[in-house]
Amino acid sequence: MAQSDLLVSSWCKNVKSLPADYIMPPEKRTTDFSVSKDIPVLDLGQEAGRGRSALIQQIIKAGEEFGAFQVINHGVSDDLMHEAMRVYEEFFSLPVDDHESLLSDDFYKSVRLYTSGYNYANEDHHLWKDTLKHPACAHPQDEVVQGWPDKPERYREIITKYSVEVRKMSVRILDLICEGLGLEEGFFRGELSQGIGMVINNYPPCPEPSLAMGIHAHCDPYTLTVIQQQVYGLQIKKSGKWIGVDPLPNAFVIMIPYQLQIISNGKLSSCEHRGVTNTSEARISVVTFCGPSKESVIGPAKEHVSASNPPQFKTYKYLDFQMNYLYHLSKKNLCNETALGPYLL
Numbered sequence: 001m002a003q004s005d006l007l008v009s010s011w012c013k014n015v016k017s018l019p020a021d022y023i024m025p026p027e028k029r030t031t032d033f034s035v036s037k038d039i040p041v042l043d044l045g046q047e048a049g050r051g052r053s054a055l056i057q058q059i060i061k062a063g064e065e066f067g068a069f070q071v072i073n074h075g076v077s078d079d080l081m082h083e084a085m086r087v088y089e090e091f092f093s094l095p096v097d098d099h100e101s102l103l104s105d106d107f108y109k110s111v112r113l114y115t116s117g118y119n120y121a122n123e124d125h126h127l128w129k130d131t132l133k134h135p136a137c138a139h140p141q142d143e144v145v146q147g148w149p150d151k152p153e154r155y156r157e158i159i160t161k162y163s164v165e166v167r168k169m170s171v172r173i174l175d176l177i178c179e180g181l182g183l184e185e186g187f188f189r190g191e192l193s194q195g196i197g198m199v200i201n202n203y204p205p206c207p208e209p210s211l212a213m214g215i216h217a218h219c220d221p222y223t224l225t226v227i228q229q230q231v232y233g234l235q236i237k238k239s240g241k242w243i244g245v246d247p248l249p250n251a252f253v254i255m256i257p258y259q260l261q262i263i264s265n266g267k268l269s270s271c272e273h274r275g276v277t278n279t280s281e282a283r284i285s286v287v288t289f290c291g292p293s294k295e296s297v298i299g300p301a302k303e304h305v306s307a308s309n310p311p312q313f314k315t316y317k318y319l320d321f322q323m324n325y326l327y328h329l330s331k332k333n334l335c336n337e338t339a340l341g342p343y344l345l
């Protein structure tokens with residue numbers, strides 16, 4: 001079948017029940033769709049005034065307890081967030097012919113539109129989503145923009161602005177985390193946050209959400225994950241229980257990925273998360289991340305290791321971590337044991 005015919009968005013309107021290969025086995029289904037107000041909502045505006053040290057404490061506490069928090073007053077304008085979401089709504093509504101050049105089943109391609117998970121051909125059960133991924137840009141002049149979609153017409157203009165602004169906010173949050181963890185100033189600037197990218201997921205309305213899955217439970221491999229959403233669907237796991245993240249207008253969800261857990265020697269928890277679908281509204285999640293460059297050497301920071309607090313993780317090259325992560329993702333057995341196991345001491 002042509003790649004374009006596989007996109008969920010190209011055929012989902014014609015089905016009233018879930019095709020057999022989208023029905024998850026019972027252990028992979030989700031029965032809990034409740035939204036929680038517990039996940040901390042932090043006001044980044046406090047940074048400018050006397051609230052800075054309180055903000056840092058709130059970030060570290062949320063990172064320890066939830067591995068995630070939401071931010072408001074973060075410096076990215078409401079208009080730009082709105083425009084970016086509009087661009088993605090338009091992108092995923094384009095006729096499939098306009099997507100032809102982006103569609104690919106080669107998971108090594110840096111710019112790629114694909115359906116379901118990382119490796120469709122190898123899946124027993126498909127995910128109810130289509131995904132676009134590409135590198136992000138840190139400056140308006142970055143050449144990566146030339147490889148991005150050129151439709152809708154405003155794509156490159158709006159997403160360049162968005163990517164630059166979200167990157168600024170991410171570096172700001174990483175600086176606050178750096179201070180909260182007592183690391184050397186600028187610890188995360190440079191190679192630990194140089195690998196930057198965007199993943200945009202489109203989950204069309206689904207006839208049977210309790211049998212389907214949007215995205216399986218996982219932790220991200222990166223240094224920091226930023227998510228924009230306006231429809232409910234993101235859930236995080238806390239103390240063994242799944243809780244839904246309330247989609248607040250103009251807020252970003254910030255998630256702690258594996259590298260922050262490892263660098264902080266387990267003080268911060270990486271956030272296990274998954275995506276569920278709903279019957280009535282398409283959901284788009286705009287994920288912007290920063291990760292280490294391939295050659296970065298990573299391990300618990302010296303400030304978090306002592307005789308009474310021995311290192312929990314080995315020191316490794318990020319490329320090695322990433323390859324191991326992708327290997328298990330493609331083998332359908334990605335979980336904390338397989339992603340972190342080889343790096344545990």
Ligand SMILES: O=C(O)CCC(=O)C(=O)O
Nearest residue numbers: 199201227234275285287
């Ligand atoms: O759709 C979401 O909110 C989560 C997406 C996600 O976890 C990912 O793309 O890694």
Ligand SMILES: [Fe+2]
Nearest residue numbers: 218219220273
């Ligand atoms: Fe994720």
